[in-house]
Amino acid sequence: MGGRLARDIHLIRFFREAAVQRGETPALLAHGGGETVTWIELGRRMDLAARGLIALGHRAGDKVGICARNMPEWTQADLGILAARGVTVSLYPTSLLEQATFILRDAGIRILFAGEAAQLDLGTRLLDLGEIDHLILLDPALAAPGDPRILGFHDLLKLGGDPALDAAHQERLDGMSMDDLFTLVYTSGTTGEPKGVMLDFANLGAAMRLHDRRLTVGPDDSSLCMLPLCHIFERAWTFYVLYRGARNVYLRDPQTVVKAIGEVRPTLMCSVPRVYEKAYAGIYARMENAGRLMGGLFHWAVAAGLEVQRRRAAGQGLGLGLRLRASLAERLVFRKLRALFGGRCRFLPVAGASLADDVNLFFQAIGLKLKYGYGLSETCATVSCYEDGLPPIGTIGTPLDTLEVRLGEDNEIQVKGPTIMRGYYNRPEETARAFTADGFLRTGDAGALDGQGHLIFTERIKELMKTSNGQYVAPQRVEGTLAKDAYIEQVAIIADSRNFVSALIVPYFDRLEEHARSMGITWRSPAELLKNSRIVDFFESRLAELQKGLSKYEQVKRFTLLHRPFSMDLGELTPTLKLRRKSIEQAFRAEIEAMYAGIQGKQEHSS
Structure with missing residues (x-):
């Protein structure tokens, strides 16, 4: 199954069909060991989790929380919630009791999936306070403490095996609509109270289709799931990776990404600019202490790579001398630098903050293709990103097809299109303030558009x-x-x-x-x-x-x-x-x- 999502196909229906057609092909695995979840098994667990939730009293449209670090069970629970025609609400695994309580009450959550011991402790306190009715433990290493309100994920799957649930489950599947909410994403809120961004399946389906026009991802790809799944960037990317039939490898602790990337050797990985700023600083720090010969070779090679980038951007030829320099730089230096990132990366989506031009240029010069982009929770992630070919350094690429982007007052970036949120949950006044009279989302970011249609980010207006x-x-x-x-x-x-x-x-x-x-x-x-x-x-x-x-x-x-x-x-x-x-x-x-x-x-x- 290639993965081209038709305009009116619901993602869960697509995944249920894909599970049968892809069969024993690997879908999910955890870095560091554990089982590999095949597509047929993923489809089975998605349905069983949905049925288990129905057995616990979940109704269509109910919000269900997930509070966990990255693990294959995160996505299995997510798909199970959606297959029960529920709405997934992600909580940060580091949430304090007050923060979690706010979201649970605002969204009306009564069932919570918890990841590891810290989230079990939080969930137990929420149970004791009467904030939730059921707590489901995702980490297979966690033992349920004997409280009937707390069960393991595999216990939920067993619960879903009851044939008496067949009719109720089928009713949920038959009732699925593109207008259904698929998630509430509570903005991290660098300031102020978090707000639940309402995204529906039409938003998600549009995001899948629009990325198909910009990216090439397929069954031979392997993506390292490093950013927190509680954020829309990694979660939407995970859906896209699975939709395209690639493997998703889950990393619980992002602090171990340097070690993990060498072991997983992914072809794809989402990250924030800080990851590459730190890598850039680390490489240059190492070269400062590498000795005159090695340090000189490094700087010579980087200079050649940057000159190649400069000439190509100016539309100039490279010439025989520069081509020879670039070939030597590739063999002697760049190949080794890329090996630090596993040596197989095809492209690396980067977003979430500003990426310094010289850091971007350095990685492009050594052949590590950063796919720099821009987006928000309110836009189901991507608004713009680099296209194939020479990256337009200094910009965040062109808007995805069908998205309208314009500059408003104070050069605010404003966006309109099929991926834009429905609004903020329970916040009609804030929703109204978020949109212009003619329906454009106010991003709160200032920017510019160059003559080629590339979007340029300048600053957060509020910051x-x-x-x-x-x-x-x-x-x-x-x-x-x-x-x-x-x-x-x-x-x-x-x-x-x-x-x-x-x-x-x-x-x-x-x-x-x-x-x-x-x-x-x-x-x-x-x-x-x-x-x-x-x-x-x-x-x-x-x-x-x-x-x-x-x-x-x-x-x-x-x-x-x-x-x-x-x-x-x-x-x-x-x-x-x-x-x-x-x-x-x-x-x-x-x-x-x-x-x-x-x-x-x-x-x-x-x-």
Whole structure:
């Protein structure tokens, strides 16, 4: 089954047919071991899970929650909910009790799937508080604690095997409509209260069809499922991968992606720009210490690759000399660099934040094809992305076919088309504010369109910071500039209503400690190391060099080195690694105020 989805075919109906036709072909597997779920088995479990939910009292249209890290059971539960004509609502696996309770109440969820021990603990508390009626455990390693309200995923499948459920299940299948909601995606909310984005099967079907016109994915492909499935980017991509008949390999811990990508050797992988910024910084850091010969060869090869990109972009020929250089660079350097990513990547979708042009160019030059794009939960992920061929660096590609994109007031990117959400659940006023009078979605992002129709992202309108001097600073631009440094792991800019720009910086401690030892510095703790005046001077000099391309008013004047990273568990990062600025500013209020109080000159203060 090739996978071309007709305009009126429901994705669940398509998957049920695909399960029979694809048979024993692998569909889902977990990185690190465990069973391989074939298509025929996936179809069986999808139906059994749907029937098990019906046995628990689930009704058509009921919302069901999933709170888990990535695992094959996540998708099996998701498809089971949808096959019961339910609506899947994903919760972040790091959700606190208050956050989970808000979503459960807002969506009316009474059944929750939980992943591992942490989510079991959360679910048990929700059961005891009467917030849910049933808790289903996805991780096969988890034992149900004996509470009749808690059952394992395979217990749910057994429950679904009752022949008495045949008629009810068939009724759900017969009643499926493209107008049915397939999900509520609660926006991660870098600020404010989360809102449930309503996406229906017509939105999802349109996304599948439009990606068919832009991408080539098939049964020979293997995708590493690394970004959290609770986010629409990875979840919609997972549906697309399965729809096209490719294998999906699930990675529970995204922190292990470097090891996993070498073992899985995927042909495809969704990620956020930060993954490539860190890889870029790591490669250059390694080359700094590689010795004159190897370092010289690396820089020579990269220069050749960048020249190839430049000439092709200008429509110029390469010439015999450059072709020979590029061929040698490929054999001696680029092939080895791509091996760090498994050596088989065909293209790598990247979205969720701004990707620095020089980072993008570097990976394109070495032959790692980043498919840079732009989208929102409200647009069922992709609005625009690169087409095949030479990537238009500096842009986020062209809009998908049939999507209308225009610029509104303040150059706001506005979108209209078949993938756009129905609205925000239980939020009619906010839904009305999200759309223009003629039906375009207001994205809240500012941008531009070039003469070839490429979309250009400039900044988040809501995130623009205005200094007390009246200058507007786009924090992502400044943070992206600094984050390319080999010694900076994370950075958060502070500028709003302040008289200059400052930064909270989390160093790469392994690299910094190695550098400190080479300088003869001794320390007893990370905090002590970060207070060392020679380390502060080291970072000050690196920032001065990095910021040469920034306007004076954008440049960081003071900084604080932090001894702990920004954390998703503490609510400081979204699942796609965006900064939750309000949480960060609350957590590090003392450090921020010290920078503006002028207490420590160069800011040797460390938290």
